[in-house]
Amino acid sequence: MSFVKSRLPAPRKVPLARTPTPLEPLTRTSEALGVEVWVKRDDQTGAELMGNKVRKLEYLMAEAQDQGADLVITCGGEQSNHARATVMAAARLGMASQVVLRCDDPASPPAATGNILLDRLAGATITWITRPAWAQRNELMAAEADKARAAGRRPYVIPEGGSNALGSWGYVAAAHELADDLATLPARPTTIVYACGSGGTGAGLVTGAKLAGLAARGVRVAGVNVCDDRDYFVAAITRITGELTSRWPLGVTVEPADVEIVDGHVGLGYAKSRPEELMTIRDVARRDGVLLDPVYTGKAFHGVVTELARDRRRFGERIVFVHTGGMFGLFGGTTPAELAAVL
Numbered sequence: 379m380s381f382v383k384s385r386l387p388a389p390r391k392v393p394l395a396r397t398p399t400p401l402e403p404l405t406r407t408s409e410a411l412g413v414e415v416w417v418k419r420d421d422q423t424g425a426e427l428m429g430n431k432v433r434k435l436e437y438l439m440a441e442a443q444d445q446g447a448d449l450v451i452t453c454g455g456e457q458s459n460h461a462r463a464t465v466m467a468a469a470r471l472g473m474a475s476q477v478v479l480r481c482d483d484p485a486s487p488p489a490a491t492g493n494i495l496l497d498r499l500a501g502a503t504i505t506w507i508t509r510p511a512w513a514q515r516n517e518l519m520a521a522e523a524d525k526a527r528a529a530g531r532r533p534y535v536i537p538e539g540g541s542n543a544l545g546s547w548g549y550v551a552a553a554h555e556l557a558d559d560l561a562t563l564p565a566r567p568t569t570i571v572y573a574c575g576s577g578g579t580g581a582g583l584v585t586g587a588k589l590a591g592l593a594a595r596g597v598r599v600a601g602v603n604v605c606d607d608r609d610y611f612v613a614a615i616t617r618i619t620g621e622l623t624s625r626w627p628l629g630v631t632v633e634p635a636d637v638e639i640v641d642g643h644v645g646l647g648y649a650k651s652r653p654e655e656l657m658t659i660r661d662v663a664r665r666d667g668v669l670l671d672p673v674y675t676g677k678a679f680h681g682v683v684t685e686l687a688r689d690r691r692r693f694g695e696r697i698v699f700v701h702t703g704g705m706f707g708l709f710g711g712t713t714p715a716e717l718a719a720v721l
């Protein structure tokens with residue numbers, strides 16, 4: 379059932395994403411992997427605002443507007459797609475932006491490549507912090523917001539990845555879109571697979587899949603974590619869904635047993651690529667002309683490839699891979715040189 383017809387008590391959103399996004403077959407990748415693979419093109423939710431973050435920002439930026447904000451503050455890793463999407467969304471809506479970004483050495487911040495270049499292009503104020511300081515990111519953003527208020531501004535703070543109950547509405551809606559997409563295909567044991575980085579996409583998809591009746595139709599939802607581990611994300615996703623279902627009366631609850639996380643594919647660590655992950659990105663580009671990113675979708679899809687090599691029926695007969703975007707990460711940091719090495 380479509381999201382609109384579902385009459386869920388959805389909060390207001392500001393239209394930023396080009397949706398519905400297409401669901402397309404990866405024909406030659408499917409042949410190579412021996413299982414039907416489709417891709418939900420959430421990398422086509424926009425250009426500057428491309429990827430999964432835009433679906434969340436539609437709801438978050440509406441709340442920022444409703445609170446009269448003139449400045450949006452958020453945080454992320456140095457090549458954060460969420461930070462870049464937030465900066466662009468703020469510019470689109472006439473607000474200023476400030477991003478708190480994590481790096482090795484704030485005294486010598488990384489070069490302006492990839493998403494950092496776009497943050498700067500769109501006029502964001504960047505506050506660089508160390509990896510140890512990242513543990514205090516929420517306190518730091520609150521302190522930045524206090525400073526801004528003292529200077530007469532009206533800040534709105536968005537947590538890491540836009541991953542809170544409000545932001546997860548973006549993927550509650552996307553799950554309904556996926557239900558509509560799947561209704562056009564023959565029924566077949568299917569797994570919707572997504573890259574999991576802070577849990578908001580997973581929280582929305584798992585809740586939305588229940589609401590849209592996907593779970594009842596035998597469609598699973600599985601996240602491949604690109605950092606941390608399974609326990610971390612089961613806890614993070616049930617926390618966000620708990621906030622979601624207690625703030626809005628949805629008539630469903632999400633238990634830890636509902637959250638499927640495919641662990642074991644973090645590799646060298648968050649935003650660090652192994653040659654085999656880059657080769658998977660290369661293979662998908664060559665076989666089907668689709669670009670994955672090194673930090674999220676490429677790593678997660680490489681996890682899928684690895685799992686299938688062990689068990690071709692691991693995800694049933696059909697995989698719907700949610701392409702959550704991130705393409706600018708191909709042009710950031712050391713990635714261009716590392717990628718060139720596998721061509």
Ligand SMILES: Cc1ncc(COP(=O)(O)O)c(C=O)c1O
Binds near residue numbers: 702705
């Ligand atoms: C391209 C891309 N894919 C996936 C994710 C993971 O989404 P989430 O943070 O909602 O788990 C992110 C951000 O973290 C992202 O930028």
